[in-house]
């Protein structure tokens with residue numbers, strides 16, 4: 001039996017007061033310490049977002065509504081337009097410093113790299129991705145980066161020929177549409193799973209090889225057909241967990257666990273095959289075209305490391321490239337003048353139709369196709385795959401701008417503060433791109449006086465800059481060139497009149513209603 005403990009009456013009567021006093025004293029001391037630091041470092045606080053309140057309550061309703069309607073980014077961009085480049089908000093008591101100022105972004109990602117970390121990302125993504133380059137900080141991340149970087153050299157990403165057979169299936173799907181409107185985004189998402197499984201695991205999923213084009217789907221093993229949907233479902237859970245910040249444990253379910261298991265089974269299938277291969281077989285594989293897994297097996301034979309790193313790269317590379325292609329065709333279809341000019345350039349470099357010189361399309365020759373580069377730059381400016389991102393301060397520090405009357409003075413950043421950086425707002429700021437910043441205009445990149453520096457950052461910057469940048473640009477350029485050569489007729493079938501288009505911001509950016517076009521020979 002529990003014995004009753006007699007607490008002294010002064011304590012039983014006043015314990016609430018005592019707890020209150022301790023809390024109050026802590027608060028005062030904490031405030032004094034911060035004020036002292038601000039005085040010593042000559043920095044201040046950024047202004048609060050107007051009318052946001054402690055819980056961001058007034059804006060939450062609009063924010064959630066905008067997110068559901070595919071207008072969340074527009075909502076955020078408008079806040080930056082009204083409020084300026086940096087401000088503070090408190091969401092449920094958690095302080096957040098939001099910025100679109102290139103100077104601050106440069107500091108977070110590069111010059112003060114060690115003052116910031118990924119925060120909750122590892123916990124958000126761990127059930128699917130484990131520990132890999134995309135989810136780790138510190139020593140684990142450094143080790144991952146040095147393990148993976150050799151696989152992204154120029155020779156290894158110049159893999160364009162292996163794309164041709166996947167493109168062939170895509171072309172057949174487009175032909176089946178017979179010039180009628182269809183959503184090409186859906187096909188790009190399937191295409192990039194096919195190309196990335198081939199590049200990463202050495203054997204494609206061949207999801208585009210289906211009965212709609214008169215093919216018999218291929219199955220690697222019983223249940224492998226579950227991979228595609230499972231990967232998509234798990235990814236959308238990861239996105240919701242990321243948006244939930246510290247409330248992420250609530251975003252879990254039987255479905256999430258089942259899908260993660262299907263994805264892991266898929267990766268394990270390949271990893272165990274690679275580990276069972278003899279050194280001679282591994283060498284033979286390398287001769288026969290490039291495979292990431294077989295290269296990595298030469299460095300480590302730990303099955304968990306192999307599985308985690310491959311899935312980390314898959315998540316980093318698949319949707320981003322599909323998004324870039326989808327937004328490109330969405331904009332090209334809306335801009336016949338740009339489409340004509342692009343066709344002219346591509347035909348000049350690589351021919352067209354039956355006279356297409358496929359063998360001339362290479363990593364190097366694509367780089368010399370200037371107008372194609374301008375188109376891609378412009379798409380990534382208006383629709384960066386990661387439009388909004390965050391880091392968490394690992395120590396009390398400052399950022400270059402955001403405080404003071406004009407927001408030009410250094411801003412105080414307390415340890416644990418979340419920094420939300422919104423590069424998509426910077427990319428649309430007239431200060432860096434002129435009054436026509438919202439207009440899709442590839443020609444702006446021909447102007448040598450345009451030097452945006454850290455105001456153009458689709459691939460991130462600093463030590464964690466995207467490892468797959470060249471890989472992605474090469475793949476996307478190849479697909480654009482080939483589609484342009486095969487299908488000269490492109491028109492928009494987007495009748496929504498909503499511009500900019502509705503966008504979904506899951507882990508990466510996509511078109512909420514798809515990229516609806518007609519494309520024909």
Ligand code: HEM
Pocket residue numbers: 133134145312313316317318320321324384385386389458459460463464465466467468469471472473
């Ligand atoms: C249009 C295509 C792409 C865009 C716009 C893009 C953009 C980005 C961005 C913004 C980050 C930084 C994320 C962060 O630190 O929070 C990143 C990281 C990364 N990306 Fe990409 N990416 C693309 C394609 C790819 C591809 C195709 C691959 C691989 C095949 C890839 C591999 C990676 C890796 C491994 C990282 C993590 C780097 C690190 O943390 O050290 N990306 N990417």
